[in-house]
Amino acid sequence: MDGLLAEPEVIACGEIGLDYYHEGAAKDVQRSGLLKQLEIAAARKRPILIHCRGTQEGMDAWDDLFAVLEEHWSRTGLGGVMHCFGGGWEQARRSLEMGFLISFAGNLTYPKAQPLRDVAAKLPLDRILVETDAPWLAPMPDRGKRNEPAWVARTAETLAAQLGVEPAEIALATTKNFERLFGLKSGMGN
């Protein structure tokens, strides 16, 4: 990872994080891996892209994640993205406090995702992103199919409806947010 982050084109470190949902590495192994990855990202001054998924029951992974980030990341001021956000308001609030952007994928459009949409409705426009997570998480009505980048527009439309703005405003805001976090200026969205 350090070798990759040495390249100027590699603008972020991720996905990194904690996943207690899938049966994989033990929690302590994940945590120590994350710590090492944070060290590498901080030394290379890159924002991080966080993947965080708890067990079916709860927010255990989030609690562990925030404990690590508050101790080892907040002070870097580099920020990052909560990728494919699936937490509740408490997790969103703590993410905002730490300077993270909150990124939504196609699951925002799913019928049972009203709690997630309720969280989205409370977010400031200058802290949101949309993403595909392709090939996963195709938005409605293509749920279950191989996701396509073009369909991210539907996630943006859903987000726009929650925030009471036009989809074009979401497009502009998410582009600006992306460019600000990564210190880029593409000229897009003008």
Ligand SMILES: [Zn+2]
């Ligand atoms: Zn992920």
